[in-house]
Amino acid sequence: MSRTKPYITSSHPKTLILGIHAPYNRTNDIESYFHEFRSLVKTNQVQYDQEIYLKIREIDPTYFITKGKLEDLIEECDKNEIEEVIVSEPLTAQQERNLGDILRCRIFDRTKLILEIFEKSAHSAEGKTQVQIAMLQHRKSRLAGKGITMSQQSGMIGVKGPGETAKEKETRHIEQTILKLKRDLLVIEQSRETRRKKRLANKVPHICLVGYTNAGKSTLLNVLTKSNVLAEDKLFATLDTTTREFYLDGVKKGIISDTVGFIQLLPPNLIQAFKSTLSELQYADLLLHVVDVSDKNWPSQIQVVQEILDDLDVDKPMIYVFNKADKVNKSLELDIQLSQYQPRCMTVASEKQVSELLDLLRHWPVEQVI
Ligand SMILES: Nc1nc2c(ncn2[C@@H]2O[C@H](COP(=O)(O)OP(=O)(O)OP(=O)(O)O)[C@@H](O)[C@H]2O)c(=O)[nH]1
Numbered sequence: 321m322s323r324t325k326p327y328i329t330s331s332h333p334k335t336l337i338l339g340i341h342a343p344y345n346r347t348n349d350i351e352s353y354f355h356e357f358r359s360l361v362k363t364n365q366v367q368y369d370q371e372i373y374l375k376i377r378e379i380d381p382t383y384f385i386t387k388g389k390l391e392d393l394i395e396e397c398d399k400n401e402i403e404e405v406i407v408s409e410p411l412t413a414q415q416e417r418n419l420g421d422i423l424r425c426r427i428f429d430r431t432k433l434i435l436e437i438f439e440k441s442a443h444s445a446e447g448k449t450q451v452q453i454a455m456l457q458h459r460k461s462r463l464a465g466k467g468i469t470m471s472q473q474s475g476m477i478g479v480k481g482p483g484e485t486a487k488e489k490e491t492r493h494i495e496q497t498i499l500k501l502k503r504d505l506l507v508i509e510q511s512r513e514t515r516r517k518k519r520l521a522n523k524v525p526h527i528c529l530v531g532y533t534n535a536g537k538s539t540l541l542n543v544l545t546k547s548n549v550l551a552e553d554k555l556f557a558t559l560d561t562t563t564r565e566f567y568l569d570g571v572k573k574g575i576i577s578d579t580v581g582f583i584q585l586l587p588p589n590l591i592q593a594f595k596s597t598l599s600e601l602q603y604a605d606l607l608l609h610v611v612d613v614s615d616k617n618w619p620s621q622i623q624v625v626q627e628i629l630d631d632l633d634v635d636k637p638m639i640y641v642f643n644k645a646d647k648v649n650k651s652l653e654l655d656i657q658l659s660q661y662q663p664r665c666m667t668v669a670s671e672k673q674v675s676e677l678l679d680l681l682r683h684w685p686v687e688q689v690i
């Protein structure tokens with residue numbers, strides 16, 4: 321495939337978003353998946369000029385997209401003078417570079433998109449440090465794929481041994497920065513540990529909200545604890561764990577924490593980097609798994625959350641909280657689907673309709689839990 325289009329440079333790149341239905345995608349409804357992708361782009365405040373959605377039956381190891389579809393895409397990018405392509409899927413460093421070369425565009429994959437959103441949403445020192453580590457790890461993985469442009473020798477006359485390549489130099493710099501950030505994180509974690517020990521010593525029951533991003537966790541925390549945590553119609557509004565006291569019928573029952581939302585194909589580097597925040601879940605007595613039941617993909621979203629919890633070795637008593645019940649029509653089919661999840665309740669957190677949940681919490685059988 322020969323290319324003639326020159327690289328274009330401008331301060332406002334012409335951007336195309338490319339939603340791909342990949343063979344590994346297990347969502348029930350691909351339109352909702354693409355809607356989620358557009359929400360990611362919107363949350364990252366990127367304006368786009370064109371959108372293309374396509375289905376591939378297999379993944380091409382070189383370009384991710386198979387030949388015929390790739391040729392159509394090249395034509396589209398040429399015709400519309402596209403400078404930047406945002407892809408809904410995670411790409412390998414190699415695929416990202418090859419696609420960039422053949423399309424003559426800058427390519428951003430799902431991982432980069434999510435990392436940038438996390439970077440914008442992090443407020444606490446801990447959140448910022450965790451995101452920075454994940455960003456640097458991603459940068460390092462991209463450097464590893466880079467070829468000769470980075471590897472000019474920088475040896476000097478009169479200096480023994482081979483010169484260090486620019487790539488090696490940058491990789492080393494990244495590694496050193498990551499090490500420093502990890503040390504900073506350890507210090508921050510110590511204060512978390514102290515607070516946790518105090519809580520455990522006081523035997524304060526701890527409830528954690530978990531769930532897919534945008535399910536309504538923060539809204540629910542606000543209702544249950546009469547707080548005012550940021551709840552927004554954007555993905556990953558919450559990155560920092562907020563903990564509040566929880567009173568039921570006028571009696572203090574324990575504390576409730578909000579956590580970072582999950583999403584399918586969450587970059588592994590981010591899960592790794594956020595392990596210290598997510599470690600709170602290991603000490604929870606009860607998880608409230610908040611599900612946006614109005615999203616057509618809610619069953620696969622439950623699966624995504626469960627897989628991440630399994631990955632983190634978190635196995636705790638759980639209540640399924642089917643939220644946004646105001647946006648669904650009750651049906652026998654839905655009832656049958658929901659009956660697989662026990663114990664469960666329906667809520668409309670935005671309208672403070674949480675009585676079914678409060679009933680469950682009131683009658684929760686384990687004495688030491690609530
Ligand atoms: N219709 C409806 N909207 C709701 C309900 N609960 C929450 N929302 C809205 O859903 C959006 C997301 O709510 P959040 O509470 O921020 O969701 P979250 O799970 O904390 O999201 P992240 O922190 O981004 O993971 C907000 O615009 C809420 O107002 C509900 O029961 N019904």
Ligand SMILES: [Mg+2]
Binds near residue numbers: 538539550551557578
């Ligand atoms: Mg939130």
